[in-house]
Amino acid sequence: xxxxxxxxxxxxxxxxxLSSVGLVLSGGGAKGGYEIGAWKALIDLGIEIGGVYGTSxxxxxxxxxxxxxxxxxxxVWRDISESxxxxxxxxxxxxxxxYGGSNDWSVGELFQGAIDIIRKGIDVSPLRELxxxxxxxxxxxxxxxDFGLVTFDLTDLRPEMxxxxxxxxxxxxxxxxxxxxxxxxxxxxxxxxxxxxxxxxSNQPVEMALQRGFRNIVLVDIGRVALRDRxxxxxxxxxxxxxxxxxxxxxxxxxxxxxxxxIQLQIEEGYLDTLAAFGLVIGEYTYIFEDRDVLEIMFGxxxxxxxxxxxxFIGDPVRWPSPESFYRDFVESxxxxxxxxxxxxxxxxxxxxxxxINNLMLYSTGEILKEIKxxxxxxxxxxxxxxxVPYSKALEFVLYLYExxxxxxxxxxxxxxxxxxxxxxxxKE
Numbered sequence: 001x002x003x004x005x006x007x008x009x010x011x012x013x014x015x016x017x018l019s020s021v022g023l024v025l026s027g028g029g030a031k032g033g034y035e036i037g038a039w040k041a042l043i044d045l046g047i048e049i050g051g052v053y054g055t056s057x058x059x060x061x062x063x064x065x066x067x068x069x070x071x072x073x074x075x076v077w078r079d080i081s082e083s084x085x086x087x088x089x090x091x092x093x094x095x096x097x098x099y100g101g102s103n104d105w106s107v108g109e110l111f112q113g114a115i116d117i118i119r120k121g122i123d124v125s126p127l128r129e130l131x132x133x134x135x136x137x138x139x140x141x142x143x144x145x146d147f148g149l150v151t152f153d154l155t156d157l158r159p160e161m162x163x164x165x166x167x168x169x170x171x172x173x174x175x176x177x178x179x180x181x182x183x184x185x186x187x188x189x190x191x192x193x194x195x196x197x198x199x200x201x202s203n204q205p206v207e208m209a210l211q212r213g214f215r216n217i218v219l220v221d222i223g224r225v226a227l228r229d230r231x232x233x234x235x236x237x238x239x240x241x242x243x244x245x246x247x248x249x250x251x252x253x254x255x256x257x258x259x260x261x262x263i264q265l266q267i268e269e270g271y272l273d274t275l276a277a278f279g280l281v282i283g284e285y286t287y288i289f290e291d292r293d294v295l296e297i298m299f300g301x302x303x304x305x306x307x308x309x310x311x312x313f314i315g316d317p318v319r320w321p322s323p324e325s326f327y328r329d330f331v332e333s334x335x336x337x338x339x340x341x342x343x344x345x346x347x348x349x350x351x352x353x354x355x356x357i358n359n360l361m362l363y364s365t366g367e368i369l370k371e372i373k374x375x376x377x378x379x380x381x382x383x384x385x386x387x388x389v390p391y392s393k394a395l396e397f398v399l400y401l402y403e404x405x406x407x408x409x410x411x412x413x414x415x416x417x418x419x420x421x422x423x424x425x426x427x428k429e
Contacts, residue, residue, distance in 0.1 A: 020050030022214030023065060024206050027056030027199040028222030029182065029255030030085075031248075033077045033263040035061045037270025037424060038220045038246050040070060044420050045278060047218075051146030053208040055198040056223075059149035059179035063135050063172070066145040066164075074424075076134055077267060082258040084130055086185070087123040089116045095184075096122075096256050121186035128177055137172040140164065148208045150198030151178040154187070159201035159228075161208055182255070199223065207232035210241060218277075220270070221247045223255075246270070246277045249284075268360055268425055275362070275417065282342050283349035286359045286368060289414050294365040295344040295398065298405035299327055306404055313396040337388045347394060348372065354381055354391055362421045364410055369402040 023042070025035045035058065042049065054062030064073035082088075088096060091113030097104060140147055147164040167175050171190060178195035181188045188195045198205075203226050209217045210232065217236065236243050248269055253262035272287045281287040299307060307323040320326035334343035348368055352359065355375035363371070372395070381395055 020048040020214075020216075022209030022212060022217045023049050023052040023062070024204055024209055024217060024219045025052065025054035025058030025061050025065075026204040026219070026221050026223045027054075027058050027180075027197065029057055030080075030253055030258045030263065031222045031251070031255065031266055032057035032061055033080070033266040034222050034248060034270035034273075035220050036064075036070075036073055036077050037267040037272075038218075038274040039065055039270075040074070040420060040424060041271045041274035041278075042218065043070060044417055045274075045280075049145060051148070051209060051212050051214060053148040053150075053205045054179070055150040055203050055205055056180045056182065058203075058205075058220075059151075059176050059198070060131065060134075062147060062149065063131075063140055063176060066140045066143050066147040067136060068139075068143060068145070072134065074267070076130065077263060078260070080258055080263060081260065082256075083126065085124060085127045085258065087126060089113065091116050092122050092184075099254070099256055117184045122184055124177075124181075124185050127180070128173065131173045131176060135173055135176070137170070140172065146212055148205065148212075149175060149179045150202045150205050150208070151175060151181070151195045152198055152201050153193055154196050155193040159198070160195075161202070161205065161211075163208070163212075199226065202226050202228040202232070204229040204232070206236055206243065210236060210239065215239070215241045217241055217243045219243055219245050220274075221245060222251075244277050246274050248273060264426075265360060268421070271421055271424055272360065272362060280417070281362070282345040283352075284346075285349050285353040286357070286363055287361065288345050288349060288363050288365060288368055289417060290342075290345055290365050290411055292408070292411070293331070293342065293344050294408060295348075295401060296327060296331070297408045298401045299323070301405050302401075310397055310400045310404075313400060314390075314393055334389070347389070348398065350389070351381075351391060351395055351398065355379065362418055364414055364418075366407045366410075369398065369407075373399055373402060 049065060052062040052065045061073070091109050094109035095113035095117070098110060141164060149162055151160050151162070153160050162175060174190045178188045178190055179198045181196050183197065203223050204219055204221060206217060206219055206229065233243065250269065252265040252269065253259055272281065275281045276287060281289050299310065302310065304323065308317045311317045311320070311323065311326050314330065317326070320329065331343055334347055338346045340346050348365070351372050352368060355372060357371045357375050376395060376399065381392060
């Protein structure tokens with residue numbers, strides 16, 4: 001009977017692996033809000049998650065994903081604070097602050113903090129209380145979404161990659177705590193064995209997704225890469241598995257920095273970076289939701305006399321036999337410089353960088369043009385003299401199009417993603 005159940009479970013997992021995505025959530029402590037934003041993007045993209053595997057905070061978020069209650073997980077991360085995760089002594093608190101880059105400590109406090117950690121570790125009982133509120137073990141086991149985590153057994157000195165069926169009933173929260181037992185925390189013991197954070201062995205358990213047969217894997221990467229993880233990434237390549245890598249452009253905060261403003265930024269960035277990883281947005285500085293050359297559409301919509309006026313911002317119109325040949329040369333010149341697809345959108349992204357507009361936003365082309373215009377009127381532009389792109393001229397050309405041509409309709413589904421992002425950003429209509 002037991003063998004029949006295992007065979008049935010195996011067949012179910014294989015079926016899921018062939019029709020859905022394996023999600024891998026890395027460890028990263030307080031930066032875990034990024035993974036919640038990424039999860040929301042996957043929901044909006046309509047991607048079915050067949051299995052989810054995590055280390056440390058990734059195991060906590062993986063349990064939330066398997067449970068399927070995004071709103072509850074988002075609420076927890078928006079409301080997170082240091083006091084809801086740990087109760088450090090004054091000396092331990094000084095050590096945590098110093099680890100995060102603060103200078104507000106004394107040598108005596110750091111010394112006492114080190115003694116306190118050696119003697120008893122940092123009390124993380126508030127984290128367990130939080131998990132007991134957030135996690136329903138029964139819901140996870142019944143969800144149909146495969147689950148796994150990584151921890152390290154200090155008693156037997158061996159790593160443990162545990163799938164849901166390997167975790168005894170009633171012990172799921174114990175093992176999540178074991179996976180997230182960051183060095184310096186009080187040692188987690190389960191059934192008499194001591195455990196520590198699984199990140200010392202595998203912080204990005206792609207290996208677990210491969211073991212379950214997934215050939216389409218999404219890796220959300222917010223922390224260190226262990227040697228085991230590099231090996232697993234190579235195995236994925238050899239086996240022909242596709243790994244979509246979601247990684248922060250900017251790392252807001254640090255492992256033990258539970259600043260609510262930074263966590264909010266992480267959530268927003270996780271959403272946007274996931275859209276970027278799936279090719280829905282353009283830009284290395286901003287996030288522009290567009291797959292067309294909107295400047296070409298705008299330029300082409302102008303009457304001939306307006307096109308010639310626009311060309312004058314770049315050069316003498318007599319240099320080109322027609323407006324169409326000018327625009328073709330314009331795009332080809334940008335392609336040679338940027339060496340990226342959609343060079344006119346890359347130009348807008350670079351203008352946004354030059355003008356220092358807010359980058360953590362989901363923009364339509366019309367919205368970013370509006371912001372570029374406002375920033376230029378407010379602050380002007382001071383492009384680098386070494387730049388190969390004459391940004392001042394390009395800016396005048398772009399603004400002329402914005403002021404004189406009609407913008408095309410918004411891309412399909414932009415409103416859906418924009419609404420979700422605004423909700424994550426807590427933007428009120």
